[in-house]
Amino acid sequence: MQHTRQQNNESILQQLETDGFSYLDNFCEPALTTQLLSVSREITADIKRTLGKRQIGVGSRAGYREIVQRSPGRWDVPITPEQFSVDHTRMPWWPLITAVLGENAEHAFSGVVTSEPGSDEQFWHIDSPHETVEHASAHAINLFVALTDIPMLMGPTEFACGSHRLTNHLFNPALAVDQLLYQHTNTSPAMLKTAPEQATPVRHSSAVSAGSCLIFDDRIMHRGLANQTSKTRHLAYFSYKRQGYLPYTHFESTRSLFKS
Ligand SMILES: O=C(O)CCC(=O)C(=O)O
Numbered sequence: 001m002q003h004t005r006q007q008n009n010e011s012i013l014q015q016l017e018t019d020g021f022s023y024l025d026n027f028c029e030p031a032l033t034t035q036l037l038s039v040s041r042e043i044t045a046d047i048k049r050t051l052g053k054r055q056i057g058v059g060s061r062a063g064y065r066e067i068v069q070r071s072p073g074r075w076d077v078p079i080t081p082e083q084f085s086v087d088h089t090r091m092p093w094w095p096l097i098t099a100v101l102g103e104n105a106e107h108a109f110s111g112v113v114t115s116e117p118g119s120d121e122q123f124w125h126i127d128s129p130h131e132t133v134e135h136a137s138a139h140a141i142n143l144f145v146a147l148t149d150i151p152m153l154m155g156p157t158e159f160a161c162g163s164h165r166l167t168n169h170l171f172n173p174a175l176a177v178d179q180l181l182y183q184h185t186n187t188s189p190a191m192l193k194t195a196p197e198q199a200t201p202v203r204h205s206s207a208v209s210a211g212s213c214l215i216f217d218d219r220i221m222h223r224g225l226a227n228q229t230s231k232t233r234h235l236a237y238f239s240y241k242r243q244g245y246l247p248y249t250h251f252e253s254t255r256s257l258f259k260s
Helices: 009-018 030-051 094-101 177-181
Strands: 021-024 068-071 074-078 106-115 140-146 157-160 213-217 222-224 233-241
Touching (some): 094 140, 094 233
Antiparallel strands (some): 140 213
16 A cells, blocks of 8 residues: 555545555644744653653553553653643544534643654654454554654654554454563564465555644554654644543653652
């Protein structure tokens, strides 16, 4: 399956349904991108100062409510829309979110993922598991905003095309849900094949420019690639869920940096 850049909302939604992800090129006004970047830098620096020399492992169970290390050198700091000073229902991506999740779609999480210079690629993973044996429409959608240009050497996000339909552990008992969700060395698009003649999902990644977005189904297999540059990569995220869906796999730590 070849992944191509789509231009209008209808074809973006179609691609989200078939490939599980789509690019929204130059989707944010420069002023919005600058604002998200400056808040991200400020809050991340503050939280990392508070973390100080405390070592935390990889994964949300090992982290704090305020910071999670998603893979070595890849830090996730939650930031609310209020802290970003944005009304997320007025963001350019909101019509796409409601088209998939309904008018009563809810904000689930937002924040920034920074990957340090020299940080390695992540293991492949999904963000939340399927809920039913039969394929259902998405229960959660993620929106990434590139806060600076992200050339290939800086490690953009890589996707396994169409894998949101193949990561269903309820349909395919060969899949272990914990290995799909958490950083696990054996997890890869090849494990999603259910028959020898079935093709392995095609991997896709691409350089993105500042202000461009990526929209994807929470169940797609994906990973952040290695940052081989000398600059930190900043990616803001806004995650949304269907009303009533309870996300339980994204931020699992209950401890706070400010109370330990
Ligand atoms: O850093 C990226 O590009 C993706 C990050 C990610 O998927 C995660 O941390 O769960």
